[in-house]
Amino acid sequence: MISPDVTGASNTNVPSVGPSRPKNIIIMIGDGMGPAYTTAYRYYKDNPETEEIEQTVFDRLLVGMSSTYPASVSGYVTDSAASATALATGFKSYNGAISVDIEKRPLPTLMEKAKSLGLATGIAVTSQVNHATPAAFLVHNESRNNYIDIAQAYIDTDADVILGGGQQYFPASLLTQFTEKGYQHITEFTQLDSITTPKVLGLFADVQLPWAINDNRSHKLSKMTQKAIDLLSQNQQGFVLLVEGSLIDWAGHSNDIATAMGEMDEFAAAIEVVEQFVRQSKDTLVVITADHNTGGLSVGANDKYEWKPEVLSRVKASPDEIANQAIANEQWQTVVTELIGFTPSDTELTALDNARLQGNEALTIALRKIIDVHSNTGWTSGGHTAVDVQVFSAGPGARLFGGHQDNTDIANKVFSLLPESAVKQ
The missing domain is CATH 1.10.60.40 (Diphtheria Toxin Repressor; domain 2)
Structure with missing residues (x-):
């Protein structure tokens, strides 16, 4: 068992005064966000009128690295499902697995454990809410492609906040089950302001939310993140929240650098919302990473020593x-x-x-x-690659995530920071 008696963050930007064990845990995943993405984003955001290259939130919060390989049956290159399973359960599985082992048996997830301990739980993503990453934190399925079954299974998760896209996977009959269970169901983003208490199922697009570059800097992920924090904080026992910048990966698969930088900016803005909450609350841990690298992005290409x-x-x-x-x-x-x-x-x-x-x-x-x-941007693939990804963290227990680790280690460290016993209801 990893000792959780570590206070503060390993960087100097977030105060280290606070409890040794966090009350709240926020996991943030930049889907497909390999190291080249955060490097490219730094230069993308650089002010050319200054000599200095300004830091980004990724530079401020960097603490370590993580390997991402799946179970050996799937080789060295993971997909989002296997990696999310590792991050949600602490166990390796095959590509396509949604929190089941290689024998397709359910693996206990972070969200399930949090619920059993009396914590509130929620997700806020820019893909459909039943996509691989959020699904692995909430439910179990032998295939990430069983979108309808995964959506149906969400009714039994008792998650307090579910925000993202995916309207096409939630038929009227399923939505009725949610509302009968006390969920507020909304479909327009403007309705989010009117939600003041859990539970909420917000489905704001047929599948994915709009590309950030086309969305007039509306920062939907930031607003969903802030709303999720506001709602989940109403639970006095604490909460676990998953936030995913899902569409970084989608742009990477398309080898679309302009759109990818827009999605990086969207994710960075959401991280800054959480960073501010961590500063203020002092009892919240945030752990940020990527599930894998997508596209083999190269910041510079074609034998030219330049990137523009x-x-x-x-x-x-x-x-x-x-x-x-x-x-x-x-x-x-x-x-x-x-x-x-x-x-x-x-x-x-x-x-x-x-x-x-x-x-x-x-x-x-x-x-x-x-x-x-x-x-002068380069790409090596339309799929994923096996490079290690970065880990960023702040708040109580953040130093646990320093140095090199496996993605299953991240999960096990987070599990070790949960409350030690269930809260009497």
């Missing part, structure tokens, strides 16, 4: 949205130039014209490649 984040800062919409508008407008070159933030060369315009004739997907891919060329 200023190109990305000028991109005004995601490539798929730019493609939508370009296909709908005869003056598409003007549209592309305005939204992409630079004027493509004649050769590039010819390639875009040919792609436009093939439809949205072809034009979207062509736009991504041109943005890569102008920013």
Whole structure:
């Protein structure tokens, strides 16, 4: 058993005065957020008018690294389900597993343990709420792809806060079960302000929430995170909250650097909300990591010693949205130039014209490649890679997460920091 009698954080930015065991635990996962993403984000946010390269929240809170490999049956490269299972249970499993072992037997999860101890629980994500990562913290299933079954299983979790996308997986009959169990069901983001008490099921999109780059800096994840904290804090025994920047991974799979930086900014803003809460409460631990690395992002490529984040800062919409508008407008070159933030060369315009004739997907891919060329961004894969990921932490017990560890170690350390006995109800 790991001793939890460690106070404070291993950095100097968050006060170390506080209890040895946290009352509240917040787990934050940047899906697909390998080390190159946080590096790229630092340069993306850098103020070019200053000599100094400014720190980001990731730099402030960095404490260690984590390996991510799944059970040996799946090799060295994990998917989100196996990694989330490790982070939620402390056990390795196969790719696709939702908190079941390699024999498909249920593994006790952090959220289940927290509930048994009288703590409130919640999730706030930018994907569908029944996607692999949140699912592994809440339920058990032999396959991450059984979205309907996973959504149905949520009714038995008794989670106090469920916020994200995924309307298409929650039919009217299931929603009735939630409301009969006392849940407030909302579908418009503006309705979130009116929610003042748990329980709440907020489904704000058919599947994923909008790309942050297209969402006018509305910082939906930050607002969901703050609301979840406000609601869960009403439990005097404490809470466990999972927050996921889900769409970093989705942009990585598409090798879409501009959209990925928008999602990184969204996740960083949510971390800053939590960081402030940790500063104020002094009884809350936050542990932040990635489940794996996606895309093999390279900050610099093509044998050139350069990377140009200023190109990305000028991109005004995601490539798929730019493609939508370009296909709908005869003056598409003007549209592309305005939204992409630079004027493509004649050769590039010819390639875009040919792609436009093939439809949205072809034009979207062509736009991504041109943005890569102008920013000198590289990718090695459309899937995941096996590199270690970073670990960030602050609050009571944060030093436990320093140095190198496995993702199962992270879970076991968090388990060790839970209350020692159940609260009498």
